[in-house]
Amino acid sequence: MNAFESLVALNLIPQVGSSRLAGLLEYFQKPENIFKGSRQELSAACGEKIAQNIAAFDPRILEDDLALAKKAGVRIVTLFDRDYPRLLKEIPGAPIVLYVSGNIDAADNPSIGIVGSRRASFYGLNNAEKFAAELSARGITIVSGMARGVDTYAHRGALKAKGRTVAVMGSGFGHIYPPENAGLAEKISENGAVISEFPMKTKPLAHNFPRRNRLISGLSLGVLVAEAARNSGALITADFALEQGREVFALPGRIDSSGSTGPNSLLKQGAKLVTCCEDILEELNG
Numbered sequence: 001m002n003a004f005e006s007l008v009a010l011n012l013i014p015q016v017g018s019s020r021l022a023g024l025l026e027y028f029q030k031p032e033n034i035f036k037g038s039r040q041e042l043s044a045a046c047g048e049k050i051a052q053n054i055a056a057f058d059p060r061i062l063e064d065d066l067a068l069a070k071k072a073g074v075r076i077v078t079l080f081d082r083d084y085p086r087l088l089k090e091i092p093g094a095p096i097v098l099y100v101s102g103n104i105d106a107a108d109n110p111s112i113g114i115v116g117s118r119r120a121s122f123y124g125l126n127n128a129e130k131f132a133a134e135l136s137a138r139g140i141t142i143v144s145g146m147a148r149g150v151d152t153y154a155h156r157g158a159l160k161a162k163g164r165t166v167a168v169m170g171s172g173f174g175h176i177y178p179p180e181n182a183g184l185a186e187k188i189s190e191n192g193a194v195i196s197e198f199p200m201k202t203k204p205l206a207h208n209f210p211r212r213n214r215l216i217s218g219l220s221l222g223v224l225v226a227e228a229a230r231n232s233g234a235l236i237t238a239d240f241a242l243e244q245g246r247e248v249f250a251l252p253g254r255i256d257s258s259g260s261t262g263p264n265s266l267l268k269q270g271a272k273l274v275t276c277c278e279d280i281l282e283e284l285n286g
Contacts, residue, residue: 001035001062002032003031003032004078005032005066006032006035007021007031007096007097008062008066009059009061010054011197011199012057012199013050013053014053015049015050016050017096018079018094019092020050021096023046024045024046027041027044042054042055064201065199065200065201068173068201069099069200072173072174074099074173075099076097076099076100077097077104078097079094083104083105085219087111087220087221088215088218088219090218091217094218095197096197097197098196098197099195099196099197099198099200100195101189101193102188102190104166104192104193104195109139109141110140110221110284111141111143111220112135112141112142112143112221112222112223112224112280113142113216113219113220113222113223113224113241114128114131114132114143114144114150114154114223114226115145115225115226115228115233115237115238116149116150116151116225116227116228116232116234117149117150117232117234117259117262118150118151119148120149120153120226120227120259121227121257123253123257124226124227124251124253124259127226127227128150128154128157128226128227129153129154129156131154131157131224131251131274131277132153132157132158132161132165133157133158133160134161135158135277135280135281136157136163136165137163138277139163141164141192142154142157142163142165142166143166143167143168143216144167144168145167145169145170145212145213146177146181146184146194148178148181150227150234151167152181152184154226155167158191162191163191164192165192166192166193166194166195166219167188167193168196168215169196169212170196170204170205170209170211171196171198171202171203171204171208172196172198172199174200174202175202175203175204177204197211197212197215209233210233210236213233213236213240214237214240216237217237217238217240217241217244217246218240220241220246221284222247222248222280223241223247223249224251224280225237225238225249225262225263225266226251227251227259227260227263228261228262228263229262230258230261230262235266238250238262238266238271247272247284248266248272249271249274249279249280249283250264250266250267250271250272250274251263251274252264252273
């Protein structure tokens with residue numbers, strides 16, 4: 001295996017992330033040396049369990065993943081490539097590789113994440129689309145998760161304004177989710193990128209989405225929560241944003257609306273209250 005193949009293979013092995021990769025590279029120097037290491041060397045570098053997984057890795061899994069990516073027109077970008085997003089590289093546990101449909105660039109436009117409920121009200125959906133369109137018209141890339149509800153409307157708003165948008169999936173490209181957004185994914189790829197850290201065959205399992213959420217915030221200078229219930233995944237994204245040193249913006253809502261519980265709670269905790277596009281732009285300029 002060469003360096004590229006080794007990195008893709010490591011991403012296919014459970015529990016090997018960029019933190020463990022750093023330890024492996026400290027020991028082996030180059031990615032391609034990792035799969036040449038003895039069981040004893042691997043254990044010294046990453047522990048017995050991970051060493052066992054690496055030693056038992058079947059290269060046919062790698063061949064299958066690469067063939068599927070090629071067939072789907074999906075490019076694989078590694079942590080060490082020039083066009084790996086600069087902001088994403090800064091976060092703890094940055095993905096070893098990204099599967100990309102469309103175009104990403106390390107020097108991409110400044111980005112804002114827009115997230116919210118899958119079962120949002122007209123108020124949340126309308127404002128997600130409106131803010132996305134207005135920010136796009138100002139040269140801001142819109143990042144979201146391509147989920148039903150707020151995410152979908154945020155991407156649509158950016159596309160309507162002929163701006164750039166990036167969708168982060170919680171599944172592999174073999175399982176576009178939700179399936180009704182397959183057409184939206186194609187449009188996003190033409191005007192930005194659809195990306196995933198998950199291998200091609202990965203299904204949209206529930207535990208993948210918090211991992212997806214950390215990439216939405218990681219790709220962004222700040223995150224706008226348009227509407228979210230108390231336990232919404234959008235609030236997980238806001239928590240990641242704070243951990244990553246990103247700005248958190250919240251759209252205020254009615255106190256008797258369950259969908260406004262999340263943003264209103266964030267405002268109590270010090271999130272920036274947003275009523276217009278300029279509120280976000282002022283914070284970014286500052």
